Amino acid sequence: MLKTNIEEKDGRVVVTPVGELETSVCxxxxxxxxxxxxxxxxxxxxxxxxxxxxSSKGLRxxxxxxxxxxxxxxxxxxxxxxxxxREVFDMTGLTRSFLVE
Amino acid sequence: xxxxxxxxxxxxxxxxxxxxxxxxxxxxxxxxxLKDDLRAIAEDISRELDTxxxxxxxxxxxxxxxxxxxxxxxxxxxxxxxxxISPSFVAGKTLKMKDVHPYKGYDSVYSANxxxxxxxxxxxxxxxxxxxxxGIYSDxxxxxxxxxxxxxxxxxxxxxLVVLLAxxxxxxxxxxxxxxxxxxxxxxxxxxAHDLQHKAVTRSFPKDPRCEVHAMLKAMKDVGxxxxxxxxxxxxxxxxxxxxxxKGTPAAFVMFLLCGVINSLFKHDAxxxxxxxxxxxxxxxxxxxDMFTTLFVGDIDLSTSEMTYCNAGHxxxxxxxxxLDQDPQMIAGINPDYEYHTQAFRLHRGSRxxxxxxxxxxxxxxxxxxxxxxxxxxxxxxxxxGESCEETCKALFEEISAFRGEAGQNDDIAIMCIKIx
Numbered sequence: 001m002l003k004t005n006i007e008e009k010d011g012r013v014v015v016t017p018v019g020e021l022e023t024s025v026c027x028x029x030x031x032x033x034x035x036x037x038x039x040x041x042x043x044x045x046x047x048x049x050x051x052x053x054x055s056s057k058g059l060r061x062x063x064x065x066x067x068x069x070x071x072x073x074x075x076x077x078x079x080x081x082x083x084x085x086r087e088v089f090d091m092t093g094l095t096r097s098f099l100v101e
Numbered sequence: 102x103x104x105x106x107x108x109x110x111x112x113x114x115x116x117x118x119x120x121x122x123x124x125x126x127x128x129x130x131x132x133x134x135l136k137d138d139l140r141a142i143a144e145d146i147s148r149e150l151d152t153x154x155x156x157x158x159x160x161x162x163x164x165x166x167x168x169x170x171x172x173x174x175x176x177x178x179x180x181x182x183x184x185x186i187s188p189s190f191v192a193g194k195t196l197k198m199k200d201v202h203p204y205k206g207y208d209s210v211y212s213a214n215x216x217x218x219x220x221x222x223x224x225x226x227x228x229x230x231x232x233x234x235x236g237i238y239s240d241x242x243x244x245x246x247x248x249x250x251x252x253x254x255x256x257x258x259x260x261x262l263v264v265l266l267a268x269x270x271x272x273x274x275x276x277x278x279x280x281x282x283x284x285x286x287x288x289x290x291x292x293x294a295h296d297l298q299h300k301a302v303t304r305s306f307p308k309d310p311r312c313e314v315h316a317m318l319k320a321m322k323d324v325g326x327x328x329x330x331x332x333x334x335x336x337x338x339x340x341x342x343x344x345x346x347x348k349g350t351p352a353a354f355v356m357f358l359l360c361g362v363i364n365s366l367f368k369h370d371a372x373x374x375x376x377x378x379x380x381x382x383x384x385x386x387x388x389x390x391d392m393f394t395t396l397f398v399g400d401i402d403l404s405t406s407e408m409t410y411c412n413a414g415h416x417x418x419x420x421x422x423x424x425l426d427q428d429p430q431m432i433a434g435i436n437p438d439y440e441y442h443t444q445a446f447r448l449h450r451g452s453r454x455x456x457x458x459x460x461x462x463x464x465x466x467x468x469x470x471x472x473x474x475x476x477x478x479x480x481x482x483x484x485x486x487g488e489s490c491e492e493t494c495k496a497l498f499e500e501i502s503a504f505r506g507e508a509g510q511n512d513d514i515a516i517m518c519i520k521i522x
Contacts, residue, residue, distance in 0.1 A: 022511070023511060023512055024511070053471075055459070055463060056344060056346050056395060056459055057346055057347075059346065059432075060346040060347065060391075060392060060393065063393065063435060064391060090429050091414060091416075091417075091429050092395065092414030092429070092431065092432045093413075093414055093429055093430050093431030093432060093439070094414070094431065094432065094435070097435060097436065
């Protein structure tokens with residue numbers, strides 16, 4: 001199950017997925033995100049502090065999001081991560097490419 | 102298909118009915134006046150035959166008399182037993198007396214149905230000879246009002262059918278066809294993807310007395326993307342197992358491509374780093390792929406049991422019930438400039454390696470718990486030394502399936518087991 005909170009403040013968009021980004025919800029999550037990533041110069045903060053699990057297909061969605069945002073002149077920063085997600089990031093060598101602050 | 106067949110039959114039937122009916126309707130006017138003519142002719146014939154010559158053999162004259170009056174008249178001669186003597190009867194049919202009915206009180210004139218055409222039949226029996234002259238006014242329909250009404254009804258029904266079918270033909274069928282085509286295409290693509298995935302992975306494993314290899318793949322119909330390959334080149338055993346991060350046809354095509362590239366590099370003794378770089382750059386150079394792959398590649402020198410390996414973001418390979426030391430490295434297909442490095446480890450006789458995809462550790466049961474790494478390690482520690490690689494692979498599939506219970510498979514599962522003998 002995944003619930004996504006989207007909040008806009010001071011020109012930044014804070015996206016907080018809550019729950020599990022597993023294979024079965026990846027398509028709907030990506031569709032929801034596509035509404036945002038289309039914007040020019042989007043400044044997105046991705047808060048993964050409430051994400052309990054991410055599948056490899058979920059990783060792909062994050063990578064596609066990051067690519068789409070930077071193609072449109074924006075920037076995506078991951079602010080918080082849970083231990084479980086951090087482990088996956090470390091294992092896949094993505095920790096640095098997501099700029100975990 | 103059945104629907105189209107039924108549709109075709111209906112169209113044919115309706116067309117035939119319409120053609121048949123239009124012929125009949127055209128005849129209507131003609132037959133109305135014919136009826137009157139016929140009545141007059143019948144009267145004449147009847148009079149001629151009744152008051153004819155005494156000579157009973159002169160019937161041919163009577164026939165020619167009839168034929169002079171109407172060319173549509175024909176006749177047949179027969180004896181009273183019903184055997185046809187001169188079968189020049191136009192419709193080729195002999196009538197029995199019980200099938201004919203007196204026509205409106207005329208002598209010698211009867212009505213009869215010949216092949217469902219209503220005809221007037223003229224019969225005369227010569228008194229002293231067992232011969233009858235049968236004349237039939239045929240080739241034209243005697244079309245009465247009831248028949249006309251019945252035919253009109255059928256014509257209208259056919260007309261409504263034709264209109265309905267035209268609607269179906271123009272709107273309903275194309276819409277259905279589009280729907281089916283979409284569904285078939287989607288199903289066909291998935292089937293191709295599924296086939297591709299199973300055909301791409303290695304199915305015959307190196308047969309060398311110094312090692313044993315077995316691998317299995319259980320792909321989801323709509324996910325797809327796990328792959329593996331294993332090649333022996335001289336003393337070296339090369340192996341790779343990975344997971345493309347997309348699903349359906351695109352993932353299947355990329356994994357097919359990757360298997361080919363990796364296989365061919367393995368066969369040419371390419372260093373592992375070259376294999377990793379090729380895979381990484383191949384995906385990065387095609388941004389349209391919009392996917393990446395986790396990949397574990399390794400080679401074992403069978404003469405020294407020295408293993409070299411590289412893990413690009415893949416699940417951690419197990420060696421004899423514990424994790425092999427693996428530096429986390431970036432998944433392939435994200436950064437074309439990423440520099441991979443290899444690690445080495447010396448195996449020994451009886452060493453057993455287990456490579457797997459995240460479909461194993463992330464299999465879930467009804468309580469949504471993961472199978473997880475610790476369960477896998479524990480399971481691996483419980484294997485007996487004598488077990489073959491094939492048995493190990495099968496046992497792990499069974500273990501996962503038992504763990505999952507009622508919950509269905511949620512991702513591809515690929516497993517490879519390598520044992521040093």
